[in-house]
Amino acid sequence: MPVIELAQLATLIIFSVNSLLLAALILLKVVHRARVRSHDRRRERYVELLSRHIAFENCTDPITSEMAEDPAFLDALIDVRNAVAGSELRTLRNIVRRHGVIEHQIRKLESPFPLGRRFRAAVALAEIGDETSAHVLEQHLTDREPEIRIQSARGLGRIRWTPAIDKIVQRFSVEIPWVRARFSDTLTLYGPAATWPLLAYVRINHRYESVGPALALRTLAQIDDLQAVQPIIGILNDADDLEVEIAAIEALGDLGSPEAQSHLSERLDSPSWELRAKAATALGDIGDPASIELLVRRLRDPNWWVRRNSAAALAKLDGGIEALYAMLGDEDPYAADAAAEALTDAGELLIARERTEEEPRGANVLLTHMGSGGESYQ
Amino acid sequence: MILDLLRWVGYATITYFIVMQAYLIFLAVASGLALRRTHHLQRFGRVGEMLSSRSTPPISIVIPAYNEEAGIVDSVRSMSIVKYPRFEIVIANDGSNDDTLAALIEAFHLEKVRIPYRPDLECEPVQAIYRGRAGVDITVIDKENGGRADALNAGINAARYPYVLCTDADVVLDPDCLIQSMQRVVEDRERTVGVGGNIRPLNGSRVELGHLIEASVPSQLIPRMQILEYVRTFLASRPAWSWMNALPNVSGAFGIWKKSTMVEVGGFTTGHMGEDMDLTMRIHRYHLDNRIPYRIVYEPSAVIWTEVPDTIRVLRRQRIRWHRGLMTATKDFLPMTLNPRYRQVGMVSWAGYFLFEYLAPIIEFTGWFVVPTAWLLGALSGTSLMWMLLIALGMGLLNSLLGLLLDETYGYFNSPKDTSRLVAMALIENFGLRQMTVLWRIRALIGGASVRGWGNMERRGVANLAKQS
Numbered sequence: 001m002p003v004i005e006l007a008q009l010a011t012l013i014i015f016s017v018n019s020l021l022l023a024a025l026i027l028l029k030v031v032h033r034a035r036v037r038s039h040d041r042r043r044e045r046y047v048e049l050l051s052r053h054i055a056f057e058n059c060t061d062p063i064t065s066e067m068a069e070d071p072a073f074l075d076a077l078i079d080v081r082n083a084v085a086g087s088e089l090r091t092l093r094n095i096v097r098r099h100g101v102i103e104h105q106i107r108k109l110e111s112p113f114p115l116g117r118r119f120r121a122a123v124a125l126a127e128i129g130d131e132t133s134a135h136v137l138e139q140h141l142t143d144r145e146p147e148i149r150i151q152s153a154r155g156l157g158r159i160r161w162t163p164a165i166d167k168i169v170q171r172f173s174v175e176i177p178w179v180r181a182r183f184s185d186t187l188t189l190y191g192p193a194a195t196w197p198l199l200a201y202v203r204i205n206h207r208y209e210s211v212g213p214a215l216a217l218r219t220l221a222q223i224d225d226l227q228a229v230q231p232i233i234g235i236l237n238d239a240d241d242l243e244v245e246i247a248a249i250e251a252l253g254d255l256g257s258p259e260a261q262s263h264l265s266e267r268l269d270s271p272s273w274e275l276r277a278k279a280a281t282a283l284g285d286i287g288d289p290a291s292i293e294l295l296v297r298r299l300r301d302p303n304w305w306v307r308r309n310s311a312a313a314l315a316k317l318d319g320g321i322e323a324l325y326a327m328l329g330d331e332d333p334y335a336a337d338a339a340a341e342a343l344t345d346a347g348e349l350l351i352a353r354e355r356t357e358e359e360p361r362g363a364n365v366l367l368t369h370m371g372s373g374g375e376s377y378q
Numbered sequence: 379m380i381l382d383l384l385r386w387v388g389y390a391t392i393t394y395f396i397v398m399q400a401y402l403i404f405l406a407v408a409s410g411l412a413l414r415r416t417h418h419l420q421r422f423g424r425v426g427e428m429l430s431s432r433s434t435p436p437i438s439i440v441i442p443a444y445n446e447e448a449g450i451v452d453s454v455r456s457m458s459i460v461k462y463p464r465f466e467i468v469i470a471n472d473g474s475n476d477d478t479l480a481a482l483i484e485a486f487h488l489e490k491v492r493i494p495y496r497p498d499l500e501c502e503p504v505q506a507i508y509r510g511r512a513g514v515d516i517t518v519i520d521k522e523n524g525g526r527a528d529a530l531n532a533g534i535n536a537a538r539y540p541y542v543l544c545t546d547a548d549v550v551l552d553p554d555c556l557i558q559s560m561q562r563v564v565e566d567r568e569r570t571v572g573v574g575g576n577i578r579p580l581n582g583s584r585v586e587l588g589h590l591i592e593a594s595v596p597s598q599l600i601p602r603m604q605i606l607e608y609v610r611t612f613l614a615s616r617p618a619w620s621w622m623n624a625l626p627n628v629s630g631a632f633g634i635w636k637k638s639t640m641v642e643v644g645g646f647t648t649g650h651m652g653e654d655m656d657l658t659m660r661i662h663r664y665h666l667d668n669r670i671p672y673r674i675v676y677e678p679s680a681v682i683w684t685e686v687p688d689t690i691r692v693l694r695r696q697r698i699r700w701h702r703g704l705m706t707a708t709k710d711f712l713p714m715t716l717n718p719r720y721r722q723v724g725m726v727s728w729a730g731y732f733l734f735e736y737l738a739p740i741i742e743f744t745g746w747f748v749v750p751t752a753w754l755l756g757a758l759s760g761t762s763l764m765w766m767l768l769i770a771l772g773m774g775l776l777n778s779l780l781g782l783l784l785d786e787t788y789g790y791f792n793s794p795k796d797t798s799r800l801v802a803m804a805l806i807e808n809f810g811l812r813q814m815t816v817l818w819r820i821r822a823l824i825g826g827a828s829v830r831g832w833g834n835m836e837r838r839g840v841a842n843l844a845k846q847s
Contacts, residue, residue, distance in 0.1 A: 007769060011768045014776060018775050024783060025779065029786060182431075344509065
């Protein structure tokens, strides 16, 4: 009866595994709950302890090396770190250095595994943001784990470690999209200190690639440093890559400098609809009413995106709403369509309805164009 | 001769069941490995950064609604406070007979507006469009009745953003679910065309003003059985399929899609009873046929809570509808099944669906008759039959326990009472409940009047769910 014996053995194994899984489930439930409670209690105690050390310079309550290695201590440290500033932050940094917290986290970060431990250490170093960890974080900008690279950059950004800016910027050309986007966020933490390295990167690379320079331009827009306006105009005039041109136009719009207006207006006549559409949006962002006439002309553009963006841009300009109302009666139904949509998005149709009673003529124009309430829009 | 045939059919039936459970256990183990990595990434702070990042793409939340008066306002409120930098809510009222539209107009101060509407996807005519004035960026499309898929297509047409979340009116979104799922888009925007979320039953949990306050397992057996099913599906198999880029189904309750991709494949198929599965498979087929790099991923930390049937009558109707949807999809995508051209989708996940979802009720149902008959006629020995059934039961239990273990690590139910209820359910479901679902699926195979359109269950509204348990 080998089949029966085999079946018996299989049953035994399966039910043994089931019993083990059940035991693991119970254990996990009990142990996990106990661990979470204990962690929370210790965390609260450590927050009080650190607060006492910060408040009283001569506090004698001991912080031991065992405590410094406790994950609950780390969480408490991050809680306190995010709640203090100025001299209190300096005191906290002294406590951190005195008790070897940074060294301990660096050791964890540099161990080959487990992954969770390394992640936690990288996050801790980024959160604590102490200058003594800067060199290690710089090395880990090229770590094999994307999350560790991100956290390393974030830590460097938090302490404004300027020697790392160039290294982070250069990674734009080689990183995966997710990490690249997070590096861009990090560079905004540096503020204007990152402006020139970013501009230099774009200048050198925009002829050879588009993704990195385009992201660098968007990062410049985020940093919001007006020193970048003229160099970006130069890049816009010099670039022959569509992605880079689009990013430059967006950046100029976000920076909102009137210096860029004439260059953007030229793009409204570009053969590329993408550039026309982006230029329209950027002119709306700059907000100069001098663009109204140009944008109204673009409401009759053959491309839907250009019409839509031009109408949305007009809605942002002083006097633009009136121009959109005037376009509702335009002979080009597509232009009227774009104007109506922008007015709706701006909440203006409600006002238009109120005007219906006061100025029947204006309302008729609107309703004729859009159709009556009951009919299908298809 | 007949006895031999009965014996072999009997053995084949039980062996099939064991192989099916082995496949599910393989998926559960692979899911565990996939979840472990995702868990680390989630735990250590990548998500919060997205809230302030410019690289976070805006998204349109599209909600089809048909006679959802009871819960639509609470649902929209829960959706309007999700943590996400930029989103809009588009509700497609699919010709409701109740006061769904009036409830929305009142709650969100909607005004009828006249804006152009572009029918990129085919759908029934739109009667009117409303926009909100009360802070929430909300658009309501009032259209003629055409079914869930049709309403979704109308909503997608009106969506202004490049990604659309197709969901239901009876769900409660976890505040982090959008940001958790969209991070998968941001990390690879070129290739990511779809993201599925982790659907969990809401029955028995405490919900206030459209927000989940406390998750718990209800005492009623029917919703409790479904919780276990959802745990097995969403924690013990989808992570593995996602890891293989072979998700055969992004659930209709929470699916984020690239709008341009949806327009390319023609959106949801109107009248299909498994429109979510149909769409997912068409998107796979489109990309694989045209050799376009893509991925459809599942994000377990994007949690969505939904009401599940709490009576046998409603559950029966739902399961018949689901199985008919599967039947149609099986027929439509038969050329993909076990076809190496469709890589992991054809060879692993869709093959698994065909073998262990579509064929399962037929084989199990056959087994109910053949195995006892073979035993009564002496073609199967009582001892071997007993051992094989024990193996099958043990493997089924193993699969459920693996799911619960994953749920314990990555899930939501904190109290020991909830866990013990689910463990008990893992055993109880084998004695009657599982068999009941097999019968319903056989009923679906037999045919009869189709439950087309919405196939709606009676809604209690998310705020009233806790009271029933």
